[in-house]
Amino acid sequence: MSNLDLTGCKKRKRGDKVFKFKNFGENGYPAEFVGSSFRENVKALVEFGHLESNLCWGMLCWSFQLEVHRHPPLHVLLFVVEEPIDASVNRHCKQCHFVGWGKHMVCNKKYHFLLVSKESIVVEACTKSKCNFHYNIINGTDSGNGMSSINDLVDSQGNVMHGVFHSNGFGHLLCVNGVEKGSDLPGFLILEFWDRLCTALRARKVSLNDISQKRGMELRLIHGIAYKEPWFGRWGYKFGRGTFCVTHQMYNKAIEALQSLPLCLLIHHLGPSNHEIPLIFSRYQTLSEQSLVTLGDLFHFMLELKSHLPKENSLGLSNNNQGILLETTCRWSPKRVEMATKVIVEALKRVKSRWISRQEVRDAARAYVGDTGLLDFVLKSLGNHIVGNYLVRRSLNPVTKVLEYCLEDISNVLPNYQESLAMSNSKLKANCKVTRFQLMKDMFYLNKYIFKDPKFSTGIFSAIQVAVRIVLDSKYFIKEYFGEIPSKIDLGLEGKVNLYCTILKRKNKEMVMNNPSLPPYECITMRKNATIDELKLEVEKIFKEIYWSLRSFVVEKISNLNAKGNDLAIGLVEVGQKLVFEGKNKDDDDEVEEEEEEVCESGPRKYVVECICGAKDDDGERMICCDICEIWQHTRCVGIPNSDQVPHIFLCTRCEQEIIHFPSLP
Structure with missing residues (x-):
């Protein structure tokens, strides 16, 4: 492949490669994801992983080492576990049932995608007294005692990310543990990684149960009020199914009601008994260039402001070098410190975002600043400080054990930072000095006393409580990646043609399903001169590979096409036509008939x-x-x-x- 160096190695061990976390899943990295279906692309992906030799009840497991960043070093492990239905404790899927896909037929395989940090997997392994297996996973060796370790890995609550796909391309994002849960990766990086995987693998639809919180605040409520969508909406996830019979229309109405709530009305009712809320409103109205009229305006501005605030600095800081001067007793004037700082930043600009050693920076600055004591003082104090539109980063190289510096352009991250520094009114600066900690504290206060306080659940505020409850009861969100089939017959590779087919399973001349819903259409790639009989055999093969209840399925006819077996398929199929193949399992008459519910993901309904x-x-x-x-x-x-x-x-x-x-x- 284009991103693999195969020079001098005919049979390269692909699993030894360390991949870049931020590029993994892009086309060609690691695989050329050219398959028309999920099952083809996942097979192409695992070819580049390290096949773990410790199997668990017939499961296969591949691992990928992913480098998040080099300085400081941070690596995570991606495990892909193939779970055949014979090895499953429960062949049915609760997630499918809860999100509304319970009528889907049970698939032959599930694929678990688990993102784990090296440190956490070793700690968890030692806790469970199974260090050997996890050590072997990291180092690629075999101890032969891992019969239950993959199950431990799949069921672990400490995974950075856990997603699962059925072999028909429908999937579920089961957990995301960001910084709040002790991970080294922030949540948005994990979601970007997951979204790239889903796109590359050509997932059909993916669901999730949104229970994400930030310091005890439900993000689906906070982001819903601010942006009309949950936090996961940034990646295209939309309302899928509500609990307690909440509908999509009810969800939209509740969001609109909370967003349009006038701040003046809240101040009128809450101000006399709660003086903190009016102060919070006025604090952010002073910072905003536009009028904050509604609750939606306020939360939108607060979240946008939070994304622009540095983690340790605040708006209203008038001199970036003051922090350096206050760190210790300084015998140099502010003007000389500022001059030395600019020289060092210009030296770092010339290396174009590369990490260079402290000595290299010092030598480059010596050409302009002769006072080595001043240079040493500024280099010591400058690490992780903002200078203009740049962040001066400092890190200890784990190999050479020397300090290294790098310049990061943050002008896009903090577009309004310089404007906030240039405010001339000193009194306004003092009033507008807001740290990220203060902002989160204010948001937590508003969340507590507007949405949760039982004292305000009567009168006009009872409607607020109802709307909040509806939003919180909307937990299941879905993103459609490749759910719809193309509206025309398209050409495949090497002049082949892609046809879109599904099946109608019959038993004793009756449909198995009371619900006449069909399995999702599958893309079948055929030669242009393929016959109807060849097309039938290919359809049988594909659907047997995907679905458990079709393991002996035989196609009898095409219900919406009148054709003979030796006719050419392409000449008979109209542009945009979708083919439905009727048939039955050849052993239906010989074996005990399975209950209808057994073949569905929701399982038998005994309640x-x-x-x-x-x-x-x-x-x-x-x-x-x-x-x-x-x-x-x-x-x-x-x-x-x-x-x-x-x-x-x-x-x-x-x-x-x-x-x-x-x-x-x-």
């Missing part, structure tokens, strides 16, 4: 859900079963907010009323 909120299906929320009628309802809907308050015997309202009206015996 009844009928909640007062209107829910007729399990949506992943906590439920309780009536001990008489055995109907399940949400614990929240029946007035049981906490798990420790669940009664030993529970009766639903209907059964309770029937018992009350039941005539007493004489």
Whole structure:
């Protein structure tokens, strides 16, 4: 491939390569993702991974070493675990059921994508007394005792990221653990990595359960008010399914109601009893160049301001060199310190963002500043300081053990920083001095007293509580990558043609499914001179490879095409036509028939859900079963907010009323 150096090595061991984290998943890095389906692209990807020799109940596992950055060194490991249905503890998928894909047929394989830091995997392995396996994964050796270690890796709660795909291209992002959870990677870098993977592999649709928080604040609420979409909306995730019967329309109305809430109304009702909220409003109105009229305006401005604030500095800092002068007793004047700082920055500009040693920087600056003591003082104090539009970064090289410097352009990250430094009104500067810590503290205060305080759940504020509840009950979001098939027949590689086909499974001349929904269309690549019989065989092969219940499927006819077996397929298929192949499993008449629900991801339905909120299906929320009628309802809907308050015997309202009206015996 274009990004691999195969010079002097006919059979290069691809798994030994260290890949760049920020480029992994781009086309050609590591694989040329030219397949028309997910299953083809994932096979191309794992060819470049290191195949782990420790198998777990028939599972295959490949690992990739990814370099996040070199100074300071940070590497993470990507594991791809292939889970066949024979090795699964439960062949059905709860995530598919909760998000609304429960009618999909069970797939033959799942692919787990796990992002793990080297340090965390070693610590977790030692905690579980299984150091050998995890040490071997990192070092590429075999100890032969890893029969349960891949399961431990998949089930671990400390993974930086865990996503899973079914072999038909539908997937779920199960967890993202950013800096808040102790990871070295921020959440947005993890999502960018995941999004590149999904795009490269040609995933169809991907779901997630958004329970992300920031210092106890639900991000789907905060970002929904600020941007009309959740935090994951930055990567194209949209409302998929609400719990407690929340619909997409209800979600949009709730977001609009919270966004348009006037600040003057909040001040009028909250100001007399809470003096802090008006002060917070005025603080950010002073900083903003535009009027902040609604709650949506305020939260949008606060989040935008947070992204522009340095982590340790604040708006209103008038002299960048003051921090250097205050660090210790300084015998040089501010003018000489400023001159030496500019010389050092200009020397770093000439090396164009490369890391160079302290001695190289010092030697380059000596041509303009003869006072070596001054240079040593500035170099010692300048690390990780902002100078103009640049951040001077300093790090200890782990190999040479010497200090290195690098210049990072932050003009795009802090576009308004210089304007904030140039404010001439000193009184305004003092009022507008806001640190990132102060901003997060203010946002936490607003979240607590506007959205959570029970004292304001009456009158006009009861509507706020209802809207907040609706937004928080909208947890399942979906992104569609390649869900829709092309509207025309397109040419494949080497003059081949891509056809889009699905199947209709029948049993004893009746459809298996009561719901006439078909499996997603699959792209079938055929030669231009392929016959109908060859097309049927290829369809059988592809769908047997994907779905568990089609392992003995035989195509009998094409329901929407009248053709003979030796006819050319291309001459009969119209542009834009989608083909449906009818057939059945050849062993349906010989073996015990499987229940309809067994072949679906939702699994067999052996319980009844009928909640007062209107829910007729399990949506992943906590439920309780009536001990008489055995109907399940949400614990929240029946007035049981906490798990420790669940009664030993529970009766639903209907059964309770029937018992009350039941005539007493004489």
